[in-house]
Amino acid sequence: MSQRPGRLRRLLVRVINDENVDLYILAMVAVAFTALGASGLSDVKTLSSVVLALLAWLALSQIKSRRQLDELGKAQRGNPTTLLKSEFPADLISRRAASFDMLVIGLTMTRTVQGLTTDFPAILAAGGRIRVLVPDPHDEALMETADRRMAHSMGAGRVKQRILTTLEDLATIQARNEGRLEVRVLSTIPSAGFNCLDVTSPRGLICVQHYEFQPRREAGPIMTFTAQDGPWFHHFVAEAERMWEAATPVPAIEETAPTPGEGVGAA
Template sequence: MSDADGVRRPGRSSARTAALARRLTGGELEAYLVSGTALVVGALGLLNVTSPDVVAAATLAVLGVITFDLLTGRRRLRRVESVLRGVADGLRPTGAGSVDPLLTAAAPEAAVLAGARDIRLVGVTLSRTIRSQLDVLRQQLADGATVRVALIDPTGPAPEEAARRNGLDANGGEVFARRVQPTIDLLDYLAAQATGGGRLEVRLLHFVPAFGMVLVDPEDPTGRISIDIYSHRPDGREATVTLRADRDPVWCRHFVREFDRVWAAGRSGDDRSRA
């Protein structure tokens, strides 16, 4: 096709040729060449135009080219995957993710405590935790585990403080003192039932801990720590976040040290142990 001034412009056929050339760049051109060579070699073998040795050698050469093309294609794919992963990481907003998957409202399951050798509990009254985990705690003590429990002292100022935090009146301290006493009774029951080499220790706190904790083998690589975030005037749901020693080593060490500080500040109750 030519313009009026005689200068030839690329027509429709040349545009198609350019588009075809773009499609045949890189891996596609190699694929067409290999396929064509394979067809020619196959035709020569069927027509007995050349000797079988030549056909076999050509077939091996074609297979080698195909293998090389597959390897280079995989390398290119890995490079593309690496680039896309870097782009995705760069586009991911920092600190904008939801914490909903990290926070739950579930109490620790018995399966988490089963098989543990080191169990540490911190809470206000721990009435629900001790009551629901009584059987597994008894089993772990029989198997030789160490269980340490820290909860508020019913005879100190902690019950009044807990009452104030829950919005109760001046007599609310008696409510918490009565709530913690059954937990202490259950701990005495556990000590009396212990038949193995386990050890049960209790510390009574003159203050209300800032959060509850369930530490399960926290010094081991497979340890777990559940943190209960207490609410002001709770409505029945307490947020819980679970840490794993292999995944969250920094914060696991932090809360292990926090447990040690709480434990050191408590008043030692009667050592509830059985040899």
């Protein structure tokens, strides 16, 4: 007997704290007065007043529900500034150095490759895979377009030289280290800059930099997605992989590269 009051109190507290308590009360009152009306214990005037009161209560409940839905929608949309950044994540460099499977795509990749000169050999020695994708430096028109995507124009010739330097640095790393280091060139400007790190693992991360036309500073926005972000994470991973599949391995490009004295600007 002593346990019954305690159970009743817990049940009462649970009902009172329930978000739908107003609907429970509304339903009970409606059932009660429906029974009174059917049995003739309540007159028409009283029933009409109760019905109007119930309708008013139902309207208030609907207003409450709509406010909750609005708040939920705002929470799901979130603040766009939490996703769209003007700078790269502070831990991107360390994440790249600690990755096992990497696909990086960019315009010249000079800063990235030079920054990872000591990390690439360690990744390769551990059995990791590194893939680098840049525009084809032997396409002069493509180099002019790439220059217009730079924060500071340096001329198509300089862009070409920076890409060639990147390719030479990668060739040196490849010659000095065993492992899976693959380099390809693309016949179009990449739609964005990509850092795809361990994307097939639960700790996968992809950082996407939108390329602007003649940006005045670092192109943006910059967006970061993890495997937990679901559809958009997989969307950008798939896009990066499509560009990689459409690109040409560097050895094939080097074999068809114009020799000195040929091509644009030749005498």
